[in-house]
Amino acid sequence: MTGDRARPWLLSAPALLLFAVMLVTPLVMTAILSFNSFDFYGGIQPTFGFSNYADVLGDSYFYEIFGRTFLIALVTTVICALIGTPQAYFLLRMHPFWRSLMILVVLGPLLISVVVRTLGWAILLGNNGVINEALRNIGLIERPLKMMYTSGGIVLALVHVMVPFMILAVWAALQRQDPATEKAAESLGAKPFTVFRRIVLPQAMPGILSGSLIVFSLSASAFATPAILGGRRVKVVSTTVYDEFLNTLNWPLGAAIAVILLVSVLAIMVAWNRLVEKRFAAVFQ
Amino acid sequence: MAILELRDLTKRFGETIAVDRFTLSVEKGEFVSLLGPSGCGKTTTLQMVAGFETPTSGSIALNGRDLSKVPARARGLGIVFQTYALFPHMTVEENVGFGLEMRKVPADERKRRIAETLDLVHLSHLSARYPRQMSGGQRQRVALARALVIEPELLLLDEPLSNLDAKLREEMQLELRRIQQEAGVTTLLVTHDQSEAMALSDRIAVMQGGRLIQEATPFEAYDRPTNGFVSSFLGKSNAIDAHLEAGGPGAAQLRCGDIRLDGPVSSQGPGAVLVSLRPERIEFCGEGEGIVSGTVVERVFLGDQWLFKVKTGLGELLVVRRNSGRREPDLGEAVHLSWQAEHLRILEAGSAA
Numbered sequence: 001m002t003g004d005r006a007r008p009w010l011l012s013a014p015a016l017l018l019f020a021v022m023l024v025t026p027l028v029m030t031a032i033l034s035f036n037s038f039d040f041y042g043g044i045q046p047t048f049g050f051s052n053y054a055d056v057l058g059d060s061y062f063y064e065i066f067g068r069t070f071l072i073a074l075v076t077t078v079i080c081a082l083i084g085t086p087q088a089y090f091l092l093r094m095h096p097f098w099r100s101l102m103i104l105v106v107l108g109p110l111l112i113s114v115v116v117r118t119l120g121w122a123i124l125l126g127n128n129g130v131i132n133e134a135l136r137n138i139g140l141i142e143r144p145l146k147m148m149y150t151s152g153g154i155v156l157a158l159v160h161v162m163v164p165f166m167i168l169a170v171w172a173a174l175q176r177q178d179p180a181t182e183k184a185a186e187s188l189g190a191k192p193f194t195v196f197r198r199i200v201l202p203q204a205m206p207g208i209l210s211g212s213l214i215v216f217s218l219s220a221s222a223f224a225t226p227a228i229l230g231g232r233r234v235k236v237v238s239t240t241v242y243d244e245f246l247n248t249l250n251w252p253l254g255a256a257i258a259v260i261l262l263v264s265v266l267a268i269m270v271a272w273n274r275l276v277e278k279r280f281a282a283v284f285q
Numbered sequence: 286m287a288i289l290e291l292r293d294l295t296k297r298f299g300e301t302i303a304v305d306r307f308t309l310s311v312e313k314g315e316f317v318s319l320l321g322p323s324g325c326g327k328t329t330t331l332q333m334v335a336g337f338e339t340p341t342s343g344s345i346a347l348n349g350r351d352l353s354k355v356p357a358r359a360r361g362l363g364i365v366f367q368t369y370a371l372f373p374h375m376t377v378e379e380n381v382g383f384g385l386e387m388r389k390v391p392a393d394e395r396k397r398r399i400a401e402t403l404d405l406v407h408l409s410h411l412s413a414r415y416p417r418q419m420s421g422g423q424r425q426r427v428a429l430a431r432a433l434v435i436e437p438e439l440l441l442l443d444e445p446l447s448n449l450d451a452k453l454r455e456e457m458q459l460e461l462r463r464i465q466q467e468a469g470v471t472t473l474l475v476t477h478d479q480s481e482a483m484a485l486s487d488r489i490a491v492m493q494g495g496r497l498i499q500e501a502t503p504f505e506a507y508d509r510p511t512n513g514f515v516s517s518f519l520g521k522s523n524a525i526d527a528h529l530e531a532g533g534p535g536a537a538q539l540r541c542g543d544i545r546l547d548g549p550v551s552s553q554g555p556g557a558v559l560v561s562l563r564p565e566r567i568e569f570c571g572e573g574e575g576i577v578s579g580t581v582v583e584r585v586f587l588g589d590q591w592l593f594k595v596k597t598g599l600g601e602l603l604v605v606r607r608n609s610g611r612r613e614p615d616l617g618e619a620v621h622l623s624w625q626a627e628h629l630r631i632l633e634a635g636s637a638a
Contacts, residue, residue, distance in 0.1 A: 180370035183337055186357050187364045188435065189387035198383075202374040280374060 027262075034255035044251055052256035062240075062257070066264070069236040072151055072226070073219035076158040077212045083159070084166030085208055089200060091167070092174045106164050114161060118228045121157040122148060125229070149233045157225045162218060166211035173207025174200070205280040213269050220265050237261045288313045288471045289334070289439055294343035296329050296495075303329040305495040306343070311439075311473060316465055318474040318482035321492035322518070330492075331443055331475045336360050348438060358387075363432030363470070367444040369424045371416040377403070377427050378412040384435040402434040405464060422453045429461070433468050440465070442474040446481055458484045479519045483507065491515050513632045516561040523567075523602050525560040529553055529631065537631060544577065544598050547626040557634040564592075564603040566628040569614065575621025577602075581614050595620060 034052055037045045056062045087106070091099055109117060124130045125147035132144040147153045177200070185199045186192075223238040230236060235243075237257060244254030287310035296304040304326040311317045319327040332338040334345055336357030345352045352360060372380050378399055385395045403409045406426040416424055425445060432440055445461070446454045462485055465472050476482050482489050483503040491498045491506060491514075499511045510516035513524055527546065530538040537548035539560060548560070572578075579597030586592075591613050593604040602622065606613060614620050 177373075178368050178370055180366040180368050181372055183335075183357070184364065184366060184370040184431075185372070185383065186337075187335060187360070187362060188384035188431070189358050189361070190383075191358065194387070199372060202372075205374075 030255045031259055033252055034259050036252040038250045038252045043249075052253050053260070055253060056256055056260060065235050065237055065240050066260075068151060068234070069220055069238075069261075070264075070268075072154055072158065072236065073216050075155050076162060076219040077216045079155070079159045080162050080166040080215045081208055081212055084163050084211060085170050085201070085204060087163075088167045088170035088174055088204070088207070089196065091171055106167050109160065110164055114224045115228070117161065118157055118225045121153070121160070122228055125153050125156070148229060149231050151230075151234055153229045154226050154234065154236075157229055158219050158222060161222075161225060162215040165214045165218070166208075169211030169214065170204050170207035173204050173210075177203040202280060205276060209273065209276045213273065216272075217265050217269060221261065287311060288315075288348055289473065290344075290346040291330070291334070292344045292346075294330065294333060294345065295341045296326070296333060296338060297341045302495050304333070304340075307492075307495070307497055309490055309497065309500065311471055313471055314469055315488065316462075316472045316474065316486045317488045317490060318476055318486040319490050319492055320476055320479060320482040320518070322477055325492040326495035327475045327477075327492050328443065329495075331441055331473065334439075334473065335362060335364055335441055361435065361437055363435060363437035363440045365425075365428045365432050365440070365442045365445045367447060369416075369428040369448075371424055371427055371431070373416055375415075376412065377408065377414050377416070377419075377430075380416070380427055381431045381434050384431065388435065398434055402430045405433070405467060406430045421449050422457060425449065425457060426460075429464060433464070433470065437470065440468075440470045440472040442472060442476075444476055444478075445474070447476075447478065454481070461485060483519070489519075491518065493518075510561065510630060510632070513559045513561060513635075516630060516632065521564050521603055521605070523562045523564060525562065525599050526634065527558055527560045529555050529558045536626060539629075539631075541599055546576065546629070548629050548631055549627045551631045553631050553633075559632045559634050561630040561632055562602075562624060562628060564605040565607075567602065567604045567622050567624050569604070569606070570621050570623045572621055575623045578619065578621045581616055581618050581620060584613070584616050593620075595622060597622065 033044075035048045035050070037047045037049060037051055039045055091102055091106075094102060122129070126132070127144040127146070127148065129148070131147070132141070135141045135145070147156075181199055181203070182195050185195045190198065221238055222236075223242065226234065226236040227239050227242070230239065238261070241254045241258045241261070244250050244257065248254075289309075289311040291307055291309045294304055294307040295302065307326070307330055309317070319330060321327050329338060333340050334352075336352070336355065340353070347360070347362075372383065375383070381399050381402060382395055385398060390398070399412070400409065403412055406429055408423065408426050408430065411419065411423065416427065419427070425448075428445070442461075446457050449457060458481060465485075474482065474485060483506075486503055488500065489503055489506050490500045493514050499506055499515045501509070506515060507519050510519065510522075516522045517524060525541055527539045527541040529548070529551070530540055537551040537553070539546040539548045539558070541560075546560070577597040577599055579595040579602070581593055582596045582601065583594035584591065586608075588608065590608055591606045593606070593614070595602050595604055604622065
């Protein structure tokens with residue numbers, strides 16, 4: 001009997017151990033670190049206080065960075081949903097042969113390192129980059145469009161990285177729907193766009209929800225893309241944390257920013273989840 | 286006048302012919318079933334009528350109007366799908382109202398018609414429910430109401446009862462027939478369930494391999510099947526290979542091995558034939574009065590009836606006896622079987638399923 005009870009724990013022990021060592025420990029240590037203080041001459045002081053949080057929450061500089069980060073994440077999420085949802089629907093309706101080919105195309109970018117892809121974007125977006133050169137050669141513009149070191153550039157590259165997650169999430173939701181519901185709507189007189197808007201889209205909502213949760217949290221904490229395309233000029237939370245840790249060496253302040261990011265992303269995700277599940281209660285079984 | 290006219294309807298998928306020169310007409314108010322095993326082309330036929338498949342050749346006319354260029358959404362047919370295909374994110378009322386909304390029916394009239402139709406299917410009290418909160422039978426009614434509320438010229442039912450359990454299926458059969466007659470709507474049913482087809486339809490079209498095999502009333506199709514496939518597909522039947530002796534007009538003479546049988550009047554020429562005999566037409570009788578003798582090799586009690594398998598000189602014969610409280614023969618008991626010659630059906634040889 002006791003053997004039976006212990007077995008599930010024993011079986012999951014390796015995973016739990018890994019989880020505890022690799023995730024819980026650093027998180028807890030970061031949280032503890034965020035309450036310590038920092039002295040330019042003495043380094044990290046093992047004190048306990050909320051001074052770092054007070055510093056962050058009392059400084060408009062950090063508000064700007066948080067605001068920009070969430071705006072970038074939000075816009076990225078919306079664009080991913082707008083592109084990913086129809087694309088998932090097209091995938092669903094494709095001939096199986098083309099579908100497997102297209103899924104490969106969708107997933108392809110995930111096989112390439114984010115850094116490599118982002119450097120590719122940098123080549124395209126720079127003032128003397130491919131896009132600006134091309135536009136100048138056609139004669140559409142005289143001075144280069146500023147795309148590097150802007151939030152817009154970061155969003156563009158993030159969308160490219162994140163869209164596969166959205167497509168996969170929506171696709172999984174669409175596969176669960178009964179294809180006959182579309183035929184039923186059609187037989188009742190609905191035009192193709194109405195079928196999509198009234199029948200397919202509401203049933204895809206669980207997928208759009210989970211996709212946007214993934215995309216939002218990954219975008220809000222993305223590092224490589226904003227670091228390369230935003231540089232020092234367009235700072236986001238993760239690059240700020242990086243700077244605090246590695247340039248200023250103020251680890252406690254960096255830790256406090258990281259904890260605030262974690263908590264606020266969690267809060268936004270939970271709230272969004274609640275809202276959508278309430279609104280589309282009927283689709284979530 | 287015929288409401289629906291299918292003429293030489295053919296559908297090919299690559300090399301395979303799913304439906305082969307299928308011709309059928311359905312009268313106004315009539316309930317017609319397309320019956321056949323899976324892969325017989327009945328569903329493809331329905332899909333073509335609904336507008337979800339394009340015929341390779343042949344024509345479909347609804348009320349004299351050619352449907353070949355009309356898209357599914359403009360055909361105005363009511364369709365009940367096998368999976369019901371209710372919209373999971375809409376209430377019963379919204380599901381039923383969807384077709385009216387698409388037709389831009391004003392809100393107050395829409396409300397009235399939804400209420401009337403829900404009343405017809407006895408679901409008025411559940412109008413605010415979501416499909417997932419309902420039982421299979423209730424979902425079935427919602428699907429029916431959604432198809433009927435648009436007052437279609439033709440109602441298409443695609444295996445509507447196959448997802449229900451046996452008891453509910455029988456209830457829904459009666460219910461479906463009542464609703465269809467009350468609404469007075471012309472109906473085309475697709476099913477592989479012969480009892481469903483017989484219980485519901487005015488006329489049955491039996492299909493096999495994409496072709497129409499027999500088109501008749503349920504009674505006629507059961508009692509006078511034109512071929513061995515129909516006779517074995519509709520209910521149970523004993524198929525006996527026999528030889529029809531040459532003879533004058535009048536009752537046929539059959540020979541099966543060294544057993545001679547009297548047959549009914551037949552127009553068939555002499556040669557190999559298939560004789561079909563329904564198990565409920567066979568009687569047990571006393572020694573010497575029987576046509577053949579045999580021993581009981583299987584005996585199954587089904588509550589309202591007994592099912593016997595009797596090994597005879599004609600092969601193993603299935604016998605069905607109504608349970609009327611009599612003592613029935615035991616396993617291994619010798620029995621004598623008799624039937625009336627007119628209950629034999631002489632069919633083309635090799636036409637069994």
